[in-house]
Amino acid sequence: MPATLTDNALAVLRARYLARENGVVVETPDQLFRRVADHIAAAETRFGASAVEVAEVARTFDRMMSSLEFLPNSPTLMNAGRPLGQLAACFVVPVEDSTTGVFEAVRWAAEIQKTGGGTGFSFSRLRPAGDLVASTGGTASGPVSLMQVFDVATEAIKQGGTRRGANMGMLRVDHPDVLEFIAIKLDPTRMSNFNLSVAVTDAFMTAVRDGTTYDLVNPRTGNVTAKLDARRVLDAIANAAWAVGDPGMVFIDRINQLQPTPDLGPIEATNPCVTGDTRIWVEDRGLVPIAELVGTTPLVATWDGEHVVFRRATRVVSTGVKPILRLLTVEGLALRLTADHLLTTETGDTPAGELRPGTRLRGNGEWYTVRDLEAEGEAEVFDLTEPSTSHFFANGLLVHNCGEQPLLPFESCTLGSIDVGRFVAGSDFDWARLRGVIHEAVRFLDDVIEANRYPLPEIERATKATRKIGLGIMGWADALAALHVAYDSPEAIALADRMAGFLEDESLAASRALAERRGPFPTWEGSRWQDASGDTRPLRNATTTTIAPTGTISIIAGCASGIEPLYALAYRRNVLDGAELTEVNPAFQRVAAERGFASDRLFAQVAEHGGVRGNADVPEEIQRWFPTAHEVDVGTHVRMQAAFQRHVHAAVSKTINLAQSATPLDVKAAYQLAYELGCKGITVYRDGSREGQVLVTGARTARTSTSLHCPECASVLVVQSSCRLCRHCGWSVCG
Template identity: 30%
Template structure:
């Protein structure tokens, strides 16, 4: 069945049948690491198995259905979870517990250019933003921020005679607040700091995490514009600007004359603090990423062009792992689907290996309803977040286990056939998610801000849907403004999917050592095995000579990692969390070239990881099976 097979009006009717039945219970013994993660992160008092978690979550998700339908939908959602369409970590840990925590993993919160109250643009001052962030982190959410509105170091502060300290000093305060919450027993907080590529303090921001221990609760990314990338390509000069003037209007000391024309007001009303070659800034980004694996990049114009709501909202940051670009106070509930559950005849045992597109499509449709329900049962940390969620009803259906799925189908992750299969899976997910959201809009109503002309404007994600589906969107609307997001899914893949490869990533290795910090504070060492490899071994195959589809992350050329994301991104209206694992021998210039490739191929962002003396590999392979001659 092709991904476009369900675009008729009949296919857009509400789904009435139960989801696909789960596969027969696995004959593989549970892995110790998976059991430890399940126990530490997801089992609640009285629960002993993953099935107990499914019972609790299904009951919670069904609780907003009509009273006479709740028992039916509870049974449907229970089958849905067992079949591989699960919730993200917050949902699986907390739904149905009665705890006042959020079921959303992703948030973005605004930070204004003042200490208290609101700045000229209506953004909350730093003290208020810090308090709001603390509440969101305390309730279990991860938060991203764009700190670019904060005036740079040395800028004028009206009426005080003082110089501004700049955004980096305030990021220190957000980091300390998060660490203080952890010391009081709160869940480990995750934050994302973004600064635009034209902010006068961007060089200090880029260098900050080269200091060991600084901003330890933060990932950091530079917000990159097309104009900057074009300036890099053409070796042009680049202005660092802000709306607030410098206190000292003399040329900055120590800068070469060619780099310092002195602060002045540009034609657009912004103050130019400094002008430098774009490639100088690009080199600083590449070398910092080479040294400390940060910053990552967010391609802001690519994100904006694709946004179904670009006419009515501005996106300047993402959640901490980068899979969900969000506006101010935006939040999103996530739900990955375990792709290996839909592989039939893995490794050609019993027939030709195939991906069950029909069953997967049905799971996607049910996932839309499940996550739409989650929006109404979650506790939102802030009233602004609740209002934003109600107005747009963002959800993030994704997948996990792509790497293992391709291995089980006999397809290499780094070859065109593997990317073609990934594209088919992603297109199926897109088409059936939007189909189901149309059906849900007919049943429950559209999201309040739905406007067909806005959503389907030329260039938006929705404008690339099939003609039949676009016509249905225009006629009936959508229940959810955004529907798709591919997250890292680390712990849920361990706990509920037998250590399948995570998200869009290839397999790290087939057998490796992993250290795990349990809830009791102890650090445990586990020997973990990849799910696809365990299946292969269970079939009586030799583990010492693997077929060519068994290719690991570090055996894949970096450009092929990027090509995989480029194949899938056109079918994901959110974003894709992707860390490009590089060898220790990768140079800073190589990293710059890879960042440039990512922008040219339409990625919305990219992060790299290169082991070094400061950042060592988390996972360590204890064995190395020999490769087949096909590799």
Template identity: 35%
Template sequence: GSEAPGKLEGIESWATWVGLNLLYERYLVKRKGFVVETPNEALERVASFVAEAELSLGGSLDAARQEFYEIMSSGRFMPNSPTIMNSGTKYHQLAACFVIPLEDDMDSIFSALNTAAWVFKTGAGAGFDFTPLRGRGSPLSFGGTASGPVSFMKLFDEVADVIKEGGRRRAAMMGVLHDVHVDLEDFINSKLSGGLENFNISVGVHDAFMMAAASDSEWNLYDPNECPQLVGLLSGDLPDLWRRCSPRRTVRASSLLEEAARAAWETGDPGLVFLDTINQHNPTPRLGRIRATNPCGETPLLSWEACNLGSLNLGRYVKDEGIDWELLEHDIRIAVRFLDDVIETSWYPRPEIEAAVKRTRKIGLGVMGWADMLAKLKIPYDSDSALYLADKLMEFIAYVARDESNRLSRERGPYPEFPGSIHKDGRFNFEPQVSSSQIYDESKVSDAVHSIVNSRPKLDWDRVRSEMMEGTRNATMTTIAPTGSISIIADASSSIEPFYSLIYIRQSSLFSWVELNRFLRDWLQESNNLNAEKIKDVIRHGGSVRGLSWVPSDVQAVLGTALDIDWRWHVRMQAVFQRWVDNAVSKTVNMRRDATVDDVKGVFIEAWRLKCKGITVFRDQSKGVQVMSVNQNI
């Protein structure tokens, strides 16, 4: 406990009680119900276990172990939860994200359920493309009619319910259905009446669909039983489908988009997954097309692939009103090595998964604590300065990460699919890119932010490109995950999200607690305002300071919350990070309760236009249970 004499070290010296509590409840190894390690020992366990990969890869186990421990125990880097929970245990499955394929037959469906059960058991989540399943009412070979993809999703949901009982984590799933499937409306509305609690759902949309919606054209829906070729299509293949298959129904694309926006307005689901954009950036097209993502959308994967993630805590790199680029570069290199080692040391629930993972060696290095960094630097989230800094910062991370993967390739060899990849041809994952001028106006960037960016080390992309063409270790380097749990452990704001609220109650399945934003607290203290009256005023104001007359305008600007920030800035922030991210960006566009269905449609269209890979909205209080909610009655 905190009364213990002696100096606290490592994570124990800076962790909050909430973070430590979470570690004790879910992450530390238990025997017979008792926790048998300290938080520092847990990080030592992770570092030692992952570093074992160095033995077979010709590196130095001791050096790696120390470096891995140092970046975690200092709170600058955290791997995804399964790596912290499962390293060194019997089922040492270390990845967070899986995509499991389904075909239109019982064997395939039940075998996918079986695989998914193992994935859930180890604290990870899985995504599925349900498009191959024949539509509701379609004939079956033994007579009778099919019940359709949505009914099978209910089955998956039941299994997830059973497995999560007694587990340490929610069994999270992503269900995707492509925009050409005949059961599309059933799918879009499948969460309206409750149920499917373990699913996030997303409509897989084509560019052609978005254009048809914009021009108010007709859109054809097909049954895969009659047209098997509709699985895994891209926009370019649609004319052929239209010629060769007869649709079951024809609807206006704009009313489908409207229906999706209405359901999302009401429940947060469905989101959209932009299939053409995702596949334009598929690094290994020879291995097939990407049809689904993991549960929170940040990792589009080929069938059977898995991806392990880790996140840098950006708040920790602020130094002297600028960014400590050297330390950041140092940590990116160690984190990349760590994540590549995780691939070697992880246990895999199926041989198909192990084969797919080791063929492409995808990793997902991302960030958390972005709102912390901005607040420390006194930059409002909803500003061109913030977008510009995000652009230059993520470019730096992408650059160093790819450079390190090239270096690892010289040491350990390229990923096996490299000869058939875009990298061999000298193309980076993030090319082609949407131009930055479509997202922000550089002429509005502050001098202070220009000078932070000017202190960034020089990037030589041509060198990195030509070295990459000789061999690179990983098919993807970067992913921006939600960091729901690891940001609590690391005491960071989550992912690239703005602060949700300056005062709120956080609820987990285990307990709930009240938090006062640290930047607000510091300012209240400095300005002699830290008293019950002022705090109550912020609470009455919905956990925000924007519009409170006693708060100066610069403080109001810097402490903007998710609901203060207009949806256009949310989408721009996602898009600007996506410019440099190999996988995808998990982001929730939080909207105020009074947002309209048209606003939601606006978010969908803008995200597509700015080349996001997917999009999720959440309107305040639109669901019964919220992970985070502003409580007026504290």
């Protein structure tokens, strides 16, 4: 049965989602849900469904959405069944270390953002500021400077006025420019269209624990350029996040360890590559230069341990201009490739840069001997991925697959969320009904991959190679309140673990059922799923779960966002480019009326202060049921995220909301606890630390800044929000 939409939901739908003609809304919410359902269900004809079967699937999809039990990500609601047709929420765009690579990435991002998609970038491959540019004899401007090109482009696009430009930028903690990256948003005029995260390694966190230094590494050369005190850098990250909400942290090694398709390359690899004239042995064609194979999926020669066999390459792409080496063998073979490209030797796969004269290399049925290896400037290089054996023959030598980055370059995320608050039945969840919706939602999201009109052909190929989907939940805080379980109680953490485990198990069961009918994702061979213990039946999707932010779709559903606690029981929400909507939590309003303590004075107090804990007008039992984000301690925030992360294949989007009175030590403690508990990343936000924050309670205070010099190295400090940070040595302090 269709659910009743709130006034705020209707306002958001009219502003962003409902179809218009000449600026006038010409679609109702019911028509929107039917439009989306019909368009997504029509994809099932590709799997042999009849018209009758498609109509039945469309009715199921329509019922899930109109009842507000499940909603897909915003681009699907906006664009399904309309000319634009782009349905995915987010995309990873590779940024290569060359002028061509950078501005190609800007172009790709523009194509994506104008369709309503968000973009993620890692800038870790870019050489540091001041580094050599061989082609001009000049010096590089560095990733922080180039990032601003992406920010300006997003500002110009603003995604057609329907969905604000959203970018995630990431830099490795061992990049020489990491301190400049940490400090960039201390200047409030910079990078307003980006959220930032530092990609933190296990080696860095070990150095923090041990109180030692760690290496900064030039990504162009692989050479160590300097050392920094790890604890000082962690302090700098925490202080900047305390001041302005950025950067967050991503635990990059953990993500690599858990990613489902390791044969497609490690996340944030340096992209080992070969030059365009490298000849690839292609079935029925012979030796073909790899540059001529770009955009195709040829059958290429590889080695199965005993014989030459031909296997399908899932992607061949150009990855820009990079420094290369020229490898010569005693027998006369030559290969030009990057220093990190792996070749098969008698002792295993070895980076080209580590080969020595006399090293024996695997060829086609015979061995070759290295004679010489020398630098040969820079050249355009290319990637090939063969997922079955992870190897292919290049100029007669057996080499390992080229690497890729996450989602893996050009992958997109197809997301949807279930409002679990609508599945509360008495003192528990209706698990059977929830199981049915999970299975239908997985089917819906897999159909979206087929129905999507991709902004770039590279994105379509990469997305369909792994068919990753991300089914999550929203309304978690509403569900806990309805169950009379306090968000900040051990019972809530245990229930989170149960809910996340149920979502994972059932979404995998649904994906296996789809694989039986439609086939597994093309890169199933060699995936972690194939090698896992337990049920190893093929999956349709390389990932099935995530926890998305659900900011706008939670307004449509009339529920709390994602797995967040209630931000406040009454507040002003900034949406629609500066407009404000006033919201009172309907569950609290209903309980207050039922218990007889509702009053205009109480609601005015709640609107000013956000919560009711400590309010003598509210029964203690009710105070316990309705904690707000700033009343939940840091440890509980992180433990809730970790409980879900244990069962979620992708990332868990959760903001560790802190009161304005929180200290930088609170931020640092949250980062360290998140790492210890197995989270993949963390975002910490202190109330009032960023202008234009989405949810607002209470008043605002002004900031002050003063020009100072670093007491350690005398460099000029960045000063903002009572924080001072040195971009040279990492010294920082707040307060």
